[in-house]
Amino acid sequence: MNLLRNAIKSHVSVRTIKPTHALPSFFREPPRRFSTEPNQQQQPPVAEASVDQFLDSASKGFAYGKLFGATKYTMKSDIISLLEGCNLTPDDIKFSYNRNFFPVAMMLRFPSPAAFSNATRTIRRFDQLYRLDRVDASDWDIVTPYNGKTVVLQGLPRSAAFEDIERFLSGCDYDSSSVQTFTSTRTGSTNGFRLTTVQFPSHIQAMNACISKNRKLCLNNQVSVRVLY
Amino acid sequence: MMASQMAILTRTRMLVRVNQIKCISTFSALSQEPQLAEPTHVTDTQTTPLPPNPASGSPLYHENWRNPNASQNSASLAQSLVPLGLLSQSPAHRIQYLSHSLDAPALMNHFADLMTQQRWTDIKELFEFWVRSLDKNGKPNKPDVNLYNLYLRANFMIGATAGDLLDFVAQMDDFALVPNTASFNLVLKAMRQAKETVASEKLLERMLQGGKESLPNDESYDLVIGLLFEMQQIEAALKRIDMALESGYKLSLKVFTECVASCIKQGRLDTLVTLIERCKKTDQNRALYPNWSLCNYLAEVAMQADNSKLLFYALEFMAKWIARGENARPPFLLSVDEGLIVSALATAGRTYSSNLLDASWAILRRSLRQKKVPSPESFLGKIYALASLGNLQKAFGALHEFETAHGSSIDEAEDMFSPFTSLYPLVVASSKKGFETLDSVYYQLENLSRADPPYKSVAALNCIILGCGNIWDIERTYQTFDAISSSFGLTPNIHSYNALIYAFGKLKKTFEASRVFEHMLSLGVKPNAKSYSLLADAHLINRDQKAALSAIDEMVTAGYIPSKETLKKIRRRCIREMDYEWACFSILIMALNMPHRFSDLFYIGNIKSDDWHSPGSAVAVPMNLMTMDATNVPELTVEAAPFIS
Numbered sequence: 001m002n003l004l005r006n007a008i009k010s011h012v013s014v015r016t017i018k019p020t021h022a023l024p025s026f027f028r029e030p031p032r033r034f035s036t037e038p039n040q041q042q043q044p045p046v047a048e049a050s051v052d053q054f055l056d057s058a059s060k061g062f063a064y065g066k067l068f069g070a071t072k073y074t075m076k077s078d079i080i081s082l083l084e085g086c087n088l089t090p091d092d093i094k095f096s097y098n099r100n101f102f103p104v105a106m107m108l109r110f111p112s113p114a115a116f117s118n119a120t121r122t123i124r125r126f127d128q129l130y131r132l133d134r135v136d137a138s139d140w141d142i143v144t145p146y147n148g149k150t151v152v153l154q155g156l157p158r159s160a161a162f163e164d165i166e167r168f169l170s171g172c173d174y175d176s177s178s179v180q181t182f183t184s185t186r187t188g189s190t191n192g193f194r195l196t197t198v199q200f201p202s203h204i205q206a207m208n209a210c211i212s213k214n215r216k217l218c219l220n221n222q223v224s225v226r227v228l229y
Numbered sequence: 230m231m232a233s234q235m236a237i238l239t240r241t242r243m244l245v246r247v248n249q250i251k252c253i254s255t256f257s258a259l260s261q262e263p264q265l266a267e268p269t270h271v272t273d274t275q276t277t278p279l280p281p282n283p284a285s286g287s288p289l290y291h292e293n294w295r296n297p298n299a300s301q302n303s304a305s306l307a308q309s310l311v312p313l314g315l316l317s318q319s320p321a322h323r324i325q326y327l328s329h330s331l332d333a334p335a336l337m338n339h340f341a342d343l344m345t346q347q348r349w350t351d352i353k354e355l356f357e358f359w360v361r362s363l364d365k366n367g368k369p370n371k372p373d374v375n376l377y378n379l380y381l382r383a384n385f386m387i388g389a390t391a392g393d394l395l396d397f398v399a400q401m402d403d404f405a406l407v408p409n410t411a412s413f414n415l416v417l418k419a420m421r422q423a424k425e426t427v428a429s430e431k432l433l434e435r436m437l438q439g440g441k442e443s444l445p446n447d448e449s450y451d452l453v454i455g456l457l458f459e460m461q462q463i464e465a466a467l468k469r470i471d472m473a474l475e476s477g478y479k480l481s482l483k484v485f486t487e488c489v490a491s492c493i494k495q496g497r498l499d500t501l502v503t504l505i506e507r508c509k510k511t512d513q514n515r516a517l518y519p520n521w522s523l524c525n526y527l528a529e530v531a532m533q534a535d536n537s538k539l540l541f542y543a544l545e546f547m548a549k550w551i552a553r554g555e556n557a558r559p560p561f562l563l564s565v566d567e568g569l570i571v572s573a574l575a576t577a578g579r580t581y582s583s584n585l586l587d588a589s590w591a592i593l594r595r596s597l598r599q600k601k602v603p604s605p606e607s608f609l610g611k612i613y614a615l616a617s618l619g620n621l622q623k624a625f626g627a628l629h630e631f632e633t634a635h636g637s638s639i640d641e642a643e644d645m646f647s648p649f650t651s652l653y654p655l656v657v658a659s660s661k662k663g664f665e666t667l668d669s670v671y672y673q674l675e676n677l678s679r680a681d682p683p684y685k686s687v688a689a690l691n692c693i694i695l696g697c698g699n700i701w702d703i704e705r706t707y708q709t710f711d712a713i714s715s716s717f718g719l720t721p722n723i724h725s726y727n728a729l730i731y732a733f734g735k736l737k738k739t740f741e742a743s744r745v746f747e748h749m750l751s752l753g754v755k756p757n758a759k760s761y762s763l764l765a766d767a768h769l770i771n772r773d774q775k776a777a778l779s780a781i782d783e784m785v786t787a788g789y790i791p792s793k794e795t796l797k798k799i800r801r802r803c804i805r806e807m808d809y810e811w812a813c814f815s816i817l818i819m820a821l822n823m824p825h826r827f828s829d830l831f832y833i834g835n836i837k838s839d840d841w842h843s844p845g846s847a848v849a850v851p852m853n854l855m856t857m858d859a860t861n862v863p864e865l866t867v868e869a870a871p872f873i874s
Binding site: 071072073074075077078081125128129172173177202203204205208211214215224 | 601
């Protein structure tokens with residue numbers, strides 16, 4: 001038993017955990033606090049970085065836009081090539097989803113107002129397909145990015161337990177603690193349906209899971225797998 | 230509504246009348262009975278009847294047409310239901326003058342003028358006066374079918390109902406005219422406005438059974454089918470479309486789009502596939518394709534139903550749009566969403582359709598326009614599809630393309646070329662027939678390495694290594710691993726070592742597996758999470774949970790998080806070995822690091838835990854655990870102990 005006690009003692013000592021992948025913000029503890037005071041020692045380093053970013057963006061003159069017209073298959077790279085002259089990076093694009101994880105619009109962050117007007121000109125040519133609106137920084141901040149690492153499973157039966165989901169995803173390298181289920185009711189019908197999100201260590205793994213597992217069966221129900229950006 | 234419908238139906242039947250020549254006098258047939266040859270005087274003399282009245286071609290002949298004031302007769306020829314109070318407004322003498330002075334061609338021109346000015350009532354009145362007046366030869370004016378059609382059109386534009394128009398068409402008989410397609414089309418237009426589906430279908434039937442002049446044309450079918458779709462009568466509409474296509478008619482784009490939308494809504498995808506195929510076969514319908522958004526939606530629906538043919542056609546339509554956009558001035562550059570293509574490639578793999586695979590890749594290339602390379606996701610989709618189709622040569626070719634395009638990306642390369650996940654379809658396809666397939670692929674890779682230019686790829690060889698490991702063939706596994714450096718002159722990477730560890734571990738050659746691991750460390754190659762997991766697995770297969778645990782310990786030290794599966798396996802082995810001390814030990818290690826991740830692991834028989842999520846509580850090791858030993862097994866209950874995060 002001494003062995004045990006020693007082992008525990010050695011593990012209790014403070015050690016910085018270096019996760020191999022970044023968890024999205026709402027899995028991190030504690031919740032982010034925006035603060036303009038520079039010297040907040042209690043805040044873990046993560047929140048400080050976001051404060052810096054916040055301050056930076058306020059001073060750098062970002063312009064924000066909301067683009068309508070995405071389908072559920074649009075990837076960030078499609079938008080980047082659509083708005084070629086604006087030099088967007090994948091971090092400048094966030095997808096805003098509704099309750100059913102269907103993309104409603106894309107939030108874009110342009111490096112300058114000139115880039116925004118450039119984009120408006122381009123979008124005008126695709127009048128019937130896209131629409132670009134100007135929005136504030138607050139709308140940008142609200143949306144949480146999934147970064148292509150989250151996958152949503154649709155069509156799981158109500159009786160599916162956690163083990164069934166694990167069995168369905170066997171062979172994929174996913175984050176077992178990240179499986180979350182949402183039940184939403186379609187308007188006009190009494191049946192709720194389940195949407196389950198699972199996180200993966202990288203966007204490549206997420207897409208691998210989509211390619212190999214989409215439309216496979218779980219408890220005799222066909223499940224569709226889709227990546228969230 | 231019913232009454233008017235019935236009225237219309239009865240009127241349509243009247244059109245079948247054969248054009249009869251009206252005779253004023255009739256004559257009885259001569260009796261053919263033989264008579265006795267008796268010199269009797271003939272009592273009844275048969276008179277030779279007069280020839281029939283030559284006057285035909287105008288109903289005016291039935292009236293007093295020789296009256297110079299006939300045209301002023303206020304009783305109008307046709308029943309105009311629209312009260313033409315305008316009669317009093319328009320100068321009667323002007324109309325009289327025109328109707329007297331113009332002959333048929335001149336009237337036609339005049340009507341054309343009036344049409345451009347949209348003066349439909351004028352046309353109607355003028356026509357009615359004209360037919361009641363005499364021409365320069367003193368005979369009543371006789372319109373031809375085109376003139377009458379203009380009259381019909383004028384009535385339609387004024388607002389005559391379908392029933393009225395049918396009456397007018399029936400009266401064409403009086404003029405010795407046969408209604409033609411244009412006449413009936415005007416009636417169909419009125420029916421369409423009034424949404425009378427039954428009547429319009431009946432009229433179409435009549436047109437089909439009538440003479441050559443009244444056969445339906447493209448417009449007739451368009452009107453009827455359009456109306457049927459509007460009234461949601463999909464079955465009838467599809468039947469008519471069938472008929473139209475069979476007879477070689479051209480469908481309008483509007484009808485085609487309606488048809489596509491309706492079929493999707495009703496889920497009749499196979500019908501839609503057949504329809505599209507038939508349209509493509511005919512020259513006139515080949516160029517039909519729905520709008521861009523509908524194409525996208527069609528593709529999505531097809532993918533959800535795993536209908537590879539429909540998806541292929543949807544992509545074809547989109548390719549037509551892209552071509553059209555590029556030819557426009559100024560060019561309008563459309564692109565397909567790459568996510569759609571990845572899905573399409575996956576669908577091609579699922580439905581084993583190489584057509585779809587080629588089409589998807591082609592349209593992706595077209596969309597990207599050489600400005601950028603396909604994303605890694607697209608390559609993975611392509612490899613998956615090719616592997617699923619069993620086309621190994623092309624699959625490895627795709628791997629080559631993938632490496633060329635994205636091989637230099639340092640952070641993601643390990644992820645992208647891992648044979649355990651990304652390239653796993655290739656591994657499975659390579660070991661399809663066991664060692665035969667693996668050997669043939671290996672042989673091909675050898676040849677390619679000596680080709681000009683040489684193709685050497687560690688990723689490809691790693692797939693072979695893992696494939697050999699999968700079939701428990703350690704000799705081939707080792708030989709391939711060795712060949713990386715010896716034959717190909719390349720350096721094994723982390724995936725090569727992992728595959729080798731996996732192969733050794735599977736065959737319970739734990740010592741060899743550990744040796745590979747140590748060898749890797751000694752060379753300075755940094756193990757990844759998979760390496761540690763595989764090492765732990767190897768120990769577990771050897772039923773050595775202590776060694777497995779120490780491997781996991783090293784893993785955590787190195788900064789990796791073990792997967793739940795690995796921990797479950799360790800726990801299972803611990804329990805099997807009745808080694809509860811180590812079971813709890815393993816759990817504690819994990820709990821101290823990441824309680825929120827492994828909360829549900831804390832269930833071994835009666836041990837339950839909850840409430841792991843409260844931060845800030847002091848470290849408290851439950852006393853039961855401390856006093857626990859191997860003999861104290863069955864009724865273990867551990868109180869929930871919050872651990873610091």
